[in-house]
Amino acid sequence: xxxxxxxxxxxxxxxxxxxxxxxxxxxxxxxxxxxxxxxxxxxxxxxxxxxxxxxxxxxxxxxxxxxxxxxxxxxxxxxxxxxxxxxxxxxxxxxxxxxxxxxxxxxxxxxxxxxxxxxxxxxxxxxxxxxxxxxxxxxxxxxxxxxxxxxxxxxxxxxxxxxxxxxxxxxxxxxxxxxxxxxxxxxxxxxxxxxxxxxx
Amino acid sequence: xxxxxxxxxxxxxxxxxxxxxxxxxxxxxxxxxxxxxxxxxxxxxxxxxxxxxxxxxxxxxxxxxxxxxxxxxxxxxxxxxxxxxxxxxxxxxxxxxxxxxxxxxxxxxxxxxxxxxxxxxxxxxxxxxxxxxxxxxxxxxxxxxxxxxxxxxxxxxxxxxxxxxxxxxxxxxxxxxxxxxxxxxxxxxxxxxxxxxxxxxxxxxxxxxxxxxxxxxxxxxxxxxxxxxxxxxxxxxxxxxxxxxxxx
Numbered sequence: 001x002x003x004x005x006x007x008x009x010x011x012x013x014x015x016x017x018x019x020x021x022x023x024x025x026x027x028x029x030x031x032x033x034x035x036x037x038x039x040x041x042x043x044x045x046x047x048x049x050x051x052x053x054x055x056x057x058x059x060x061x062x063x064x065x066x067x068x069x070x071x072x073x074x075x076x077x078x079x080x081x082x083x084x085x086x087x088x089x090x091x092x093x094x095x096x097x098x099x100x101x102x103x104x105x106x107x108x109x110x111x112x113x114x115x116x117x118x119x120x121x122x123x124x125x126x127x128x129x130x131x132x133x134x135x136x137x138x139x140x141x142x143x144x145x146x147x148x149x150x151x152x153x154x155x156x157x158x159x160x161x162x163x164x165x166x167x168x169x170x171x172x173x174x175x176x177x178x179x180x181x182x183x184x185x186x187x188x189x190x191x192x193x194x195x196x197x198x199x200x
Numbered sequence: 201x202x203x204x205x206x207x208x209x210x211x212x213x214x215x216x217x218x219x220x221x222x223x224x225x226x227x228x229x230x231x232x233x234x235x236x237x238x239x240x241x242x243x244x245x246x247x248x249x250x251x252x253x254x255x256x257x258x259x260x261x262x263x264x265x266x267x268x269x270x271x272x273x274x275x276x277x278x279x280x281x282x283x284x285x286x287x288x289x290x291x292x293x294x295x296x297x298x299x300x301x302x303x304x305x306x307x308x309x310x311x312x313x314x315x316x317x318x319x320x321x322x323x324x325x326x327x328x329x330x331x332x333x334x335x336x337x338x339x340x341x342x343x344x345x346x347x348x349x350x351x352x353x354x355x356x357x358x359x360x361x362x363x364x365x366x367x368x369x370x371x372x373x374x375x376x377x378x379x380x381x382x383x384x385x386x387x388x389x390x391x392x393x394x395x396x397x398x399x400x401x402x403x404x405x406x407x408x409x410x411x412x413x414x415x416x417x418x419x420x421x422x423x424x425x426x427x428x429x430x431x432x433x434x435x436x437x438x439x440x441x442x443x444x445x446x447x448x
Contacts, residue, residue, distance in 0.1 A: 011286070011288050013259065013262050014262050115313075118413075142268050144268075182268075186266070
């Protein structure tokens, strides 16, 4: 069962429709019992870091998430849902989930329009379960974010995008995956990524 | 840019003569297949009729749109804006509200962030090469001039401005380039040119005039000189060739 975690942030309907298009049969839930039975977990998210962490806490979802992760269930965080996989963020004071050794930083260059919003190309850093690094076709995804993920360990970077400078737009550690862009709004590129995640 | 009226898709010429061009969701499906970068829906009768945004329609669009989309028309409260964004739209589009309820627009940009609030400004040529802002609701010109209106959008915290030419709307004679240039001089906000596009060649002129992005309605809906309804969209190669040519 693929569960999309409903913790009060973000656009769950679009994630669910793209997953269905990719051949999945997702369940949207904020019920810890349902979440703890997931064999694939999607953490969506739009908004502020602390609001996301508080949203998980208020709904008493953290123990269920820890349980699922301890079972090595594949998890895919999207946008803010990817950022909270890290240890902390410059956007808030709450601690993140800490499943990935990364911090979330603000885009701060003077001439840079923030948020980074729109379509951008994504270059795989290596072959991975989410990306085919051999494919020569340019991959484009839709982004909306003011903060980016900074991994301590380069091994965790799956793909790079560029906005003012290069940044990690897809990260992973073991069965935990995070993408900064919105696959649900990225046509067949997003659908293919979801397909690959469903096959993990 | 897709115009809605009574739940159907319509297309105007010079902001009048609306012609029914088909089912909105069918159009969304085709634009999804053709991988359009972004869709904008404007319910052009909502404000005039005092109607609320059609949330069921927005949900239906979201379930078929595998790309970002924006929705405008009759958005007048924070609650309506939240409903639109929660149901799958990336952005709300405001037009009359900028002038009639600016304090609420400001609350919206604070609550949802500038990136979620787009101002759509309808410009009309007047004498001596000047531009005024057109009110579709009242079919009159508004008092604030172009520069004042643009800085109003900026001050309210809007994150993006669509400059729509009333004179070029539906004409397929190219963009109203001077209006884009004027707007560009007045703001550093992301600027989207709209009104008059007939081919990808026209995009280049809009970019050179300072637009950050281009939008089109008729060009993507009609085909050929008899204006048959045929939804079409340039391939990413065609678009790229224009962008790259622009860099030299």
